[in-house]
Amino acid sequence: MMTHFVKTLKTLAVCTLAVFAFSATAFADEITDYMDEALKFYKDGKFTEAVDSLNFAEQLIQQKKSAGLEAFLPEALKGWTAEKATNTAAGNAMMGGGISAERSYTKGDSSVKVNIVADSPLLQGVMMMMGNPMFAASDGGKVERIGGQKAVIKYNADNKNGDIKIVVANRFLVTVEGNGVTDADLKDYAKAIDYTKLATLP
Numbered sequence: 414m415m416t417h418f419v420k421t422l423k424t425l426a427v428c429t430l431a432v433f434a435f436s437a438t439a440f441a442d443e444i445t446d447y448m449d450e451a452l453k454f455y456k457d458g459k460f461t462e463a464v465d466s467l468n469f470a471e472q473l474i475q476q477k478k479s480a481g482l483e484a485f486l487p488e489a490l491k492g493w494t495a496e497k498a499t500n501t502a503a504g505n506a507m508m509g510g511g512i513s514a515e516r517s518y519t520k521g522d523s524s525v526k527v528n529i530v531a532d533s534p535l536l537q538g539v540m541m542m543m544g545n546p547m548f549a550a551s552d553g554g555k556v557e558r559i560g561g562q563k564a565v566i567k568y569n570a571d572n573k574n575g576d577i578k579i580v581v582a583n584r585f586l587v588t589v590e591g592n593g594v595t596d597a598d599l600k601d602y603a604k605a606i607d608y609t610k611l612a613t614l615p
Contacts, residue, residue: 482514487605582612
């Protein structure tokens with residue numbers, strides 16, 4: 414029990430330092446407060462309360478990391494209007510865990526949504542499919558390079574909808590979806606993301 418608890422504390426400490434390195438401001442005091450609280454509960458033999466405090470500290474760290482992803486969502490391209498970006502820190506029961514950020518864009522009847530997911534175990538399955546061109550082709554897609562990254566593109570010219578999926582640094586899944594759009598619209602939004610900087614996120 415003690416070994417597992419100390420290991421969990423160390424993991425949270427590493428995550429906290431990573432958030433601090435990424436953010437220009439210090440991480441919220443409440444994160445360290447919950448970590449200190451968890452240690453106190455543990456020393457007092459209140460293991461359930463200790464776990465609850467650790468889980469809450471982890472959730473706050475995930476929320477801060479997901480907010481950082483928003484910076485990589487592109488601004489509205491010329492003639493388009495962007496909605497406010499949103500972020501989510503998913504628990505292990507949702508999407509296999511991980512964090513995500515999303516933003517929607519509109520131009521008349523056309524709409525595009527850009528989503529970035531990080532650190533989700535579900536990425537492994539997506540990467541396996543993307544690594545085999547036969548899978549992409551069987552699903553109506555094709556493989557191209559966008560921003561130096563391998564992308565799987567699916568587009569239906571008759572319905573004017575489609576999506577682009579890009580895996581970055583084996584950690585991030587970028588998805589660009591569009592309705593009432595051209596193939597160029599999708600690619601323009603996919604190209605507007607700084608994949609080099611995204612790949613260096615801790």
